[in-house]
Amino acid sequence: MDQIDYKILELLQRDSRITIIQLSRELHLSRPSINERLKRLHENGVIEGFTTLISPEAIGKSVQAIIQIGNLKCGCRHFEEKIKEEEAILECHRVTGTSSYFIKTAV
Structure with a gap:
């Protein structure tokens, strides 16, 4: 993992519904590059899944x-x-x- 991967994780923790396009713009990377990084983070078990926070x-x-x-x-x-x-x-x-x-x- 490098600094870009950590930044992706930070942005996803802030808003897990952020789009690939928004990630691409924020990190100044191409969409295929973002997709590949997300795929690798999933495959390596860094990202286990996505969830919804519900107000009790x-x-x-x-x-x-x-x-x-x-x-x-x-x-x-x-x-x-x-x-x-x-x-x-x-x-x-x-x-x-x-x-x-x-x-x-x-x-």
Whole structure:
């Protein structure tokens, strides 16, 4: 990766819907060059995919919370499989210390 690749990533993080033409203009490169760089970034696993950020408040989930989970009465893998089914869970982080997990929710 070079500075141009890093700049492409920066622009994509700012707006993942930026067009090839806009990238080309911003970086002063040809469209085929931008396409080739994007293809290489995908193939090398640098870009894993594209996503959409959704406002929890806009869809009626105005309460967000971080929940600490400790002293599990089941195995970690079983717990992780169970919480995958919960739509309200946005993130789950396994940690060390007195807590086992930190979970981010929106309800």
